[in-house]
Each structure stands twice: as structure tokens, then as C-alpha cells.
Amino acid sequence: QLQLQESGPGLVEPSGTLSLTCTVSGASISTNTYYWAWIRQPPGKGLEWIGSIHYTGGAYYNPSLKSRITISVDTSRNQFSLRLNSVTTADRSIYYCARLGFIAARRGWFDPWGQGTLVTVSS
């Protein structure tokens, strides 16, 4: 059974870098038909897609966050990671990783999701 688990610091200082890793278990991340995604949710608010990456390294990002984001993949560890630079209190959110499956271009969906990890921005 495919499972995803986020890990990383729960507290980041303002202007610092948020770094999270998603560990995939139960299946290989090196599957051509899937991308792997990061999504966040400020407590009590809606969901926001951050970006997605293929195991080959091809990634695409939310244009509103693109200047601050790097998503990378480590196939040897079956993991993918998120780095978000220059964080502010507005970046306080629950961060989820998820698999992005497709049946055709622009016909994709996020499933399953990790349990999520809350990241707070504070000094």
C-alpha cells in the first residue's frame, strides 16, 4: 500500500528556508506515469498547490511561489523534497506531499496524500 510521509523542522525563522522531505513507501517513486507534489494549507483555510516533480527531475511550480521554491527528487532514497526560501509568517501552513496521477494531460489528481506537517514561522 502506497504511503507518503512528510518530515522536517516544524519551526523556521523569518527570512529563513523551509526544508521538507517526503518519503514514499510501498511503491517506487521512479514510475513514469506519476508526478509527486507538494500542497499546503494554512490552518483553517483552503489548499494551495506548491509544485510537482517527476522522478526524472522535471518540475513545475505555482507561478506565485516559483521564485522561492525548489523541489528535488532522490530516487535512491525514494524521496522528494521541498525548499522554500525567504519565508514569512504567511508561509505558516500544514504542508502535504501527494502523488499526482494522470489519465491525460491536465486530467490529473492528487492521491494519496501524506498526513501533513505543520510548519510555523517564528523567531
Next chain:
Amino acid sequence: QSVLTQPPSASGTPGRRFILSCSGGTSNIGSNAVNWYQQVPGSAPKLLIYNNNQRPSGVPDRFSASKSGTSASLAISGLQSEDEADYHCATWDDSLKGWVFGGGTKLTVL
């Protein structure tokens, strides 16, 4: 401000049929498939409907969805207390070149 518009809250009566709405535009819902996610309080979202109206295995057939023009809807028949959750719609946006979500609707079962 979410790209897709959902009413922030709604309530329904057990046993009745309930419909949640999701409104967008020509660059998102009007052009692409819609997915729905259910998020029970304190838990991660779970895929409920994909590709406009397809149910993943394990999702009860009480849940159905449809799309018309730039709007989509999720229907829940025989509403149950366990259906109390947040429901999020999502799709690809051709103009923004990214995946977009609605703000979510918090469904309360009275």
C-alpha cells in the same frame, strides 16, 4: 482568494440528498477535469471524485459529481453524520498553468 469559488459552509439533514457547488471560469473548470477531495477534521484530504465523475475504489456510490460549463457539483445522497467534513474542488488552470483549488466547503450534518 481561491481561484475556484465554493460556499464556505453548508448544512444538511441526515438521509437527505445534498449538493455542493464549485464555480470557476473558462480557463479552469470550463476546460479541464474536476476533482473533489474530502477532508475530515484533523486529517489529510482524501480523493473522493476524479476526472469529473469517477469514484476511486472504496468511495461509496452515495457520492457523485458532475460538471456543466464553468461549474461543478458534488452530490451526496443519504447524508450521514460521517459525511461531516470539508470538501474541496480542484482542477488545472490553463491561464495560471497550475493546479487550483476552491476554498473548501465545511459541511455540517445536523
